Every structure is written in C-alpha cells, then in structure tokens.
Amino acid sequence: MDNYDYIVVGGGLAGCCLAWELHFQNKNVAVIADAENNSTLVAAGLFNPITGKMLSKTWQAEKLFATLHEFYRKIEEQTGSDFFIELPIYRPFISIEEQNNWMALSENPGLQNFIEKVFIRPSGFEAVLDPFGGIVVKQAGFIRTDIFVEATKEYFKKKGKWKTEKVNYNDFIFSETKEQVAYRHSSAEKIIFCEGVSSLQNPWFSWVPVRPLKGETLTVETTLSKEIILNRGVYAVPQMATDTFKIGATYDHQMENQGITEKAKNELLQKWEMIHNKPTKVLSQQWGIRPTSPDRKPILGLHPEFKTIGILNGLGTKGVSLAPFAAKVLVEFLNGKQPDQTYQTLSLNRYYSLYWKSVNKA
Ligand SMILES: Cc1cc2nc3c(=O)[nH]c(=O)nc-3n(C[C@H](O)[C@H](O)[C@H](O)COP(=O)(O)OP(=O)(O)OC[C@H]3O[C@@H](n4cnc5c(N)ncnc54)[C@H](O)[C@@H]3O)c2cc1C
Known part of the structure; x- marks a missing residue:
C-alpha cells in the first residue's frame, strides 16, 4: 500500500490547484487523473477582475487576484515553466451612454485598483x-x-505521485473506523474529487448541483494589437503562434449538441466583427463543458456522511481566478481552521439538504 495524506481525483484546474496547495502545505498528495478532454484544456484561460454586462467587480476580487498572482508565479518557479501572462484587457464602449456611466464609475475608489485607463475617443x-x-x-x-x-x-509524475487512469468507483474501500479510505493499492486520510461535470456520475456526489454549461471557441489568424486582450461580447487571447488568437466563448445551457456547431461559429464571428476591422481566417473550433453552480460560486467540502471524501467543483466560467482561492479555503478547512464567512459561502453544506432528500427517496 502507498499511504498518502490526500488523493486528488481529476487533473483540471480544480485538481491541479488543489494538489499544489496541499503540496505547499507539506501534505503528502497524489493525483489520479484520466487523460480525457476537459473544460480546462479548452479554456482561453482569461482572468479578469471586472466582468459581466454591468462591468462589476468580481466577487472577492481583491483577495482572489492577490492569491492568483502569487500562486501561479510560485508554480512557474517550481516547475521552470512559463504559462502566466499578465496583459491588460481592453473593453470598447458601445455607446456614449456607456462611456458617460464609466467616466462616473471610474472615480469609485473600489474600482481604481483595477482600472488602468479610460479612453473617451x-x-x-x-x-x-x-x-x-x-x-x-x-x-x-x-x-x-x-x-x-x-x-x-x-x-508530480517525477515524484511518483501522478497516475493517469480513470478512477473506478467500485474499487474504493472505506475503513471501519472511517478514518481512512483506500483505492486499489493506495490509501489516504481523505480523497477529494475534482471531476468537473463528470461528478454527476459519481455515486457519492451525483446530488451536488453541478450544472453543465457548454462553450465553444475559435482559433483564428488575424491582425490585432498584442498590447491588450480585446474583450467585448467576445474576447481574443493571443496564442503561441504569431497572429493566432483564441476567440470565445459561447454560453449554451441547453446543450442540444455535443461537439462544435455552425451556430456557435457564426455567433462568435458576428460579435467579433463589431469590435475588430481586419480580415479573420478561422483555423479550428473547440468545445467544452464548464462545471457551474446555481449561485455561481465554487462548491467545496466534505461529504455529509463519509468524512473521508470531499469535493472541489463548480468553478464555472472563472476557473482560473477561482481555483487557487477555492483550493486555499478548502485546505485551510481540512487543516482544522475554524470555518469563517468565506468558507460558509463556498461550503458544500449549503447543498446538504439535497443529499438528505436523495437518501430519503432511495
Ligand atoms: C469554451 C470555454 C472557455 C472557457 N474560458 C475560460 C476562461 O477564459 N477563463 C476561465 O477562468 N475559465 C474559463 N473556462 C472555464 C474553465 O475551463 C473551468 O472553470 C475549469 O476548467 C473547470 O475545471 P475543473 O478542474 O473543475 O474541471 P475539468 O477541467 O473538466 O477537469 C476535470 C477533470 O477530471 C477528470 N475526471 C473526471 N472524472 C474522473 C475520474 N473518475 N477519474 C479520473 N479523472 C476524472 C476529467 O476527465 C477532467 O480531466 C472556459 C470553459 C470553456 C468550456
């Protein structure tokens, strides 16, 4: 048996960020992740403190953004890789009214940390x-x-702590004392599932209201300033190759089709033409499914009955900015910190009633 403090299931943003946070806290952690396509690999990877139609500050923006800068930079240092790119986002106004509103709003002291400049021409x-x-x-x-x-x-692979396989739920064994959980030849104090939308198939967590939200993006070749990320209805994120950008994304709750669609391509190109004035050649199209939650907040914590298993999910449309913070909040709780208001807001407790309903129905 290999003994760990924690086993993390799933290798998307949630699983990777949780594994790092546990590792930073000197926990012995292993990851088991399949190699299937996931939301994370499709994501354009944007982090943006001011979002939405009303251009409002992201929930807990100050804490989230301070955490994510430090977190990703530290991982870059530890791995010798280069994946964290800071670049201002430019959002054109669509009317003179919007411009006026923003001239007033930009005086707001709460927003000034996040606004570099307002152009009125x-x-x-x-x-x-x-x-x-x-x-x-x-x-x-x-x-x-x-x-x-x-x-x-x-x-983690170099340390022998990353296995590429799909976890089979039938192979878990819970100890009688309920203090350990084993999976095949590994045992741990706790196993945390970070499975994105696949959690709906997980026998212990299928009651958690993770709502699938399909999204599509285009990879295009075009001319565009590299000083900014252009973002108004659609965004354009520079890719490795020169003059190649990822344009996204669509938000499809109905999920009528799996795979890429002509409808999404046309929607993205139509919005793109409203903010960009050079020829654009579509090179490829991608799709994925975001794991969202009813209140748009991450979901984290332990199972109501089996305290050796837990979940980190519901990262929704903002996985890049939410995952480091959510991982921190979960690990603080696992380390015994007294639950505070932030933990309560994100805790799985808020959905426990759904579990008891599902148990009583069965
Ligand atoms: C088109 C699109 C664009 C997006 N753009 C952005 C963006 O610009 N910025 C942003 O912040 N977010 C963006 N997102 C959202 C972001 O991708 C998600 O918030 C985030 O990736 C979710 O991460 P996750 O780890 O929870 O889920 P996933 O990325 O889906 O990862 C879960 C992983 O667990 C694996 N898994 C599941 N079950 C098992 C099992 N039993 N055994 C082993 N492995 C298992 C899955 O195969 C998968 O690899 C976008 C999403 C889409 C679809």
Missing part, C-alpha cells in the same frame, strides 16, 4: 473598432492552461 490599438473609446482593465491576463496542466503533471 478611439484608443488607436491596432485593428480595434472603438468609436466611443473604452476601458483598460489591469491585474488581468491569461494562463496557458495546457502548459499549466502539463507542468503540474510532470512535477
């Missing part, structure tokens, strides 16, 4: 259509999720 950024100017958001950027996942995998 066209900015002059290459190939950008912005007759009413726009706003430049700082503390923003993107991570190259493929490099982040690969670097994490290599790091």
Whole structure:
C-alpha cells in the first residue's frame, strides 16, 4: 500500500490547484487523473477582475487576484515553466451612454485598483473598432492552461505521485473506523474529487448541483494589437503562434449538441466583427463543458456522511481566478481552521439538504 495524506481525483484546474496547495502545505498528495478532454484544456484561460454586462467587480476580487498572482508565479518557479501572462484587457464602449456611466464609475475608489485607463475617443490599438473609446482593465491576463496542466503533471509524475487512469468507483474501500479510505493499492486520510461535470456520475456526489454549461471557441489568424486582450461580447487571447488568437466563448445551457456547431461559429464571428476591422481566417473550433453552480460560486467540502471524501467543483466560467482561492479555503478547512464567512459561502453544506432528500427517496 502507498499511504498518502490526500488523493486528488481529476487533473483540471480544480485538481491541479488543489494538489499544489496541499503540496505547499507539506501534505503528502497524489493525483489520479484520466487523460480525457476537459473544460480546462479548452479554456482561453482569461482572468479578469471586472466582468459581466454591468462591468462589476468580481466577487472577492481583491483577495482572489492577490492569491492568483502569487500562486501561479510560485508554480512557474517550481516547475521552470512559463504559462502566466499578465496583459491588460481592453473593453470598447458601445455607446456614449456607456462611456458617460464609466467616466462616473471610474472615480469609485473600489474600482481604481483595477482600472488602468479610460479612453473617451478611439484608443488607436491596432485593428480595434472603438468609436466611443473604452476601458483598460489591469491585474488581468491569461494562463496557458495546457502548459499549466502539463507542468503540474510532470512535477508530480517525477515524484511518483501522478497516475493517469480513470478512477473506478467500485474499487474504493472505506475503513471501519472511517478514518481512512483506500483505492486499489493506495490509501489516504481523505480523497477529494475534482471531476468537473463528470461528478454527476459519481455515486457519492451525483446530488451536488453541478450544472453543465457548454462553450465553444475559435482559433483564428488575424491582425490585432498584442498590447491588450480585446474583450467585448467576445474576447481574443493571443496564442503561441504569431497572429493566432483564441476567440470565445459561447454560453449554451441547453446543450442540444455535443461537439462544435455552425451556430456557435457564426455567433462568435458576428460579435467579433463589431469590435475588430481586419480580415479573420478561422483555423479550428473547440468545445467544452464548464462545471457551474446555481449561485455561481465554487462548491467545496466534505461529504455529509463519509468524512473521508470531499469535493472541489463548480468553478464555472472563472476557473482560473477561482481555483487557487477555492483550493486555499478548502485546505485551510481540512487543516482544522475554524470555518469563517468565506468558507460558509463556498461550503458544500449549503447543498446538504439535497443529499438528505436523495437518501430519503432511495
Ligand atoms: C469554451 C470555454 C472557455 C472557457 N474560458 C475560460 C476562461 O477564459 N477563463 C476561465 O477562468 N475559465 C474559463 N473556462 C472555464 C474553465 O475551463 C473551468 O472553470 C475549469 O476548467 C473547470 O475545471 P475543473 O478542474 O473543475 O474541471 P475539468 O477541467 O473538466 O477537469 C476535470 C477533470 O477530471 C477528470 N475526471 C473526471 N472524472 C474522473 C475520474 N473518475 N477519474 C479520473 N479523472 C476524472 C476529467 O476527465 C477532467 O480531466 C472556459 C470553459 C470553456 C468550456
């Protein structure tokens, strides 16, 4: 038997960030992850403190953004890889009213940490259509999720602590004292499932309201300023190859089709043409399914009955900025910290009633 403090199941943003946080806290942690396509590898990897139609500050923006900068930079140092890119986001205004609103809002002291500049005339950024100017958001950027996942995998693999396989739920054994849980030839104090939308198939956590939200992106070749990430209805994130960008994303709750669709491609290109004025050639199209939650907050904590298993999920549309913070909150709780308001907001406890309902029905 290999004995660990923790086993993490799933190697997307949730699983990787949790494994790192446990490792930083000197816990003996192993990851078991299949090599299937996931939300993380499709993601454009944007982190943006000011989001939504109303341009509001992200929940807990100050804490989230301070945490994510330190967290990803530390992993870059430990792995010798390069995946964290800081780049301002430029959001053109669509009307003079919006411009006026923003001139007023930008005086708000709570937002000033995140606003670099407001343009009231066209900015002059290459190939950008912005007759009413726009706003430049700082503390923003993107991570190259493929490099982040690969670097994490290599790091833990070298230590013999990353297994590539799909976990079979029938192979778990819970000890009679309920203090240990074993999976095949490994045992741990706790196993934390970070399975994205696959958690709906997990026999212990299928009652957790993880809601699938399909998204599609395009990889395109075009001309565009590399000083900013253009973002208005759609975003364009620079890729490794020169003049190649990822344009995204769609939000499809209905999930009528698996795979890429013509409808999503047209929707993205239509929005793109409203903010960009140079020819664009589509090279490829991608799709994935985001694991969202009803209140748009991550879901973390231990099972109501089996205290040796837990979950980290529900990262939704903002996995890059939420995962490091959520992993920290979960590990503090696992380390015995008294639950505070932030933990209560994210805790799986808020959905325990769904579990008891499902048990009583069975
Ligand atoms: C089109 C699109 C664009 C996006 N753009 C952004 C963006 O710009 N910025 C941002 O912050 N977020 C973005 N997201 C959201 C982001 O991708 C998610 O929030 C995040 O990746 C979710 O991570 P996760 O680890 O919870 O799930 P996943 O990435 O789905 O990872 C779960 C992993 O667990 C594995 N797994 C499941 N069950 C098992 C099992 N039994 N055994 C072993 N392994 C298992 C799965 O195969 C998968 O690899 C985007 C998503 C999509 C679809």
